[in-house]
Amino acid sequence: MSKIFQHLVSAAVPVPIENIDTDQIIPARFLKATTREGFGENLFRDWRFDANNQPKADFVLNNPVYSGKVLVAGKNFGCGSSREHAAWALADYGFKVVVSSFFADIFKNNALNNFILPVQVSEDFLDKVFKAIETDPKAQIEVDLENQFIRIVATGEQESFDINAYKKTCLLNGYDDIDYLLSLRQDIEQYEGTRAFNF
């Protein structure tokens, strides 16, 4: 896992389905590993493979026309279970960015903690991205974290996106939350001393 994200230009993989839950991203029966690696092979397992483990030809990840480090999905992406394995599976497969018009909260945190950038765009812009990929499956998408914009290279259409300043700094520099929290050790101990109850 690369612990940094700054900028990329890449083709994108479209999954225009709403409410993609983390059970679809990685089904529970593949959560038995005790490391963070190797989940990519089971990314979207039951949409990618049939009961005999044969690739389903109609699923986009099995279509060689589509590739790239950007996943584009319908609204409310990542709802359901808090399993970080969903973010690990996306990262392990090679995705660096997920574009949607709406993300579930826990997924968004999990993605950021794994240096995957969730780019929330308007419904209109999401439609434009889907259309661009429909027109040209190799359509390049540019994502610039420093300047907080996403751009469809061929048409020049772009939109800015939000990210909180703290997480932006983390992604640009490869910092993680634990580094920051560990630096607060004295404050934490001081806080504990002020609590009226031992719970």
Added chain:
Amino acid sequence: MGKTLFDKIWDSHIVMSKPEHPDAVYINTHFIHEVTSPQAFDGLRKRGIPVFRPQKTRATADHNVPTMDQHLPIKEALSRHQVEMLTKNTTEFGVELYGLGHPFQGIVHVIGPELGITLPGMTIVCGDSHTSTHGAFGAVAFGIGTSEVEQVLATQCILQYKPKRMKIEVNGTLKNGVLSKDIILYIISKISASGATGYFVEYAGDAIRNLSMEARMTICNMSIEMGARGGLIAPDETTFNYIKGRQFAPQGADWDKALAYWQTLYSDSDAQFDKVLTFDAADIEPQITYGTNPGMGMGVSQHIPSLEQVEEKERPSFKKSLDYMDLEPGSTLLGKKIDYVFIGSCTNSRIEDLRLVADYVKGKRKADDVVVWIVPGSKQVEAQAKEEGIDKVFAAAGFQLREPGCSACLGMNEDKVPAGMYCISTSNRNFEGRQGPNARTFLASPLTAAAAALTGRVMDVTKNI
């Protein structure tokens, strides 16, 4: 201006609040289980640091455990390894474990409350989205990812942006046969699976206030199914009576001191919420889901929306969902034949759920071609059921009373619904494949599930009680 209950608890747990930074929030109780913790312990090892406050973390094995023959080694190698890793990690890092065979073992969101670990005013996290369950006690409780589990193990704190506040009021009297599960399924069907994303929800109103603690837990449990970070209910006499005398609950002078504090835990009358929704309990009928997210639900006597009733933009996802379920738009589910009944999960596996089902099915027998699994939420629930003779009622009805665990809620352990089969389930998610590859789930209350067990069909329980 007054404060909401959520703000009172959140604000009193802030260790550090810096501009442009998420709040560092102190966590009182951290629950862990075998699936989302191993990578977090590995992270500590890589950094060479201990668990900062090991006595504030409690562990149990639930997701991956079999629900039959728990005294024998787990057959499936990967599951066994994961459960063994939890034992190894908790031993090495000094964390208390209620593992298989322990009298406190069970689903993490069932054991916390029943042991008196979950208390009002606490901040509680767990690497599991249904941690919202604990909010029923007036705690700020929410699910987290594994990187965040590592944060809590390392520092007893978590970095979070403060969510917005929503109040959902349910007023009035419930119809006979309508349970708290129906209330929450109804709310989710009205506001959708993403209707509360970005919010922390407080449930209020007399219909909520009149519920037992078990019933309140069912409501808070499913907060995440409408996208909320969590849901909570102000503690009251019902809460205090439930907690008093439990294993780890405060006692004596500590109890009095705690109680005085808990009685301050309510939203002030002039507190401002970012959003307020109000529902009438009398409008709620027994609910059932027809689709593949918990927002796709309806009253059991209603019809599935027709294609024309669904917004054009949402039709492809709607159609994909109904294709998966092999259901027709516009059709009814009443009388629909079902194959499996699952009564269990952190939503509905408490003693009250089992009592309700036992009362309903007593002296009756299940339909011949239906498999009925009853999975108690914990060893304590299982023991209580046996003490009350509920196990005999189930045996006479042809139901299987299994051992505690997450079971068929999530298709991870041995308990899976076969492909193509319909299961009426008291769990919380009807996602594609949730109960097993290509299994089809109807979410419903324990009563609706019990009625289906007896007849083999989707029934309206209000018609025959």
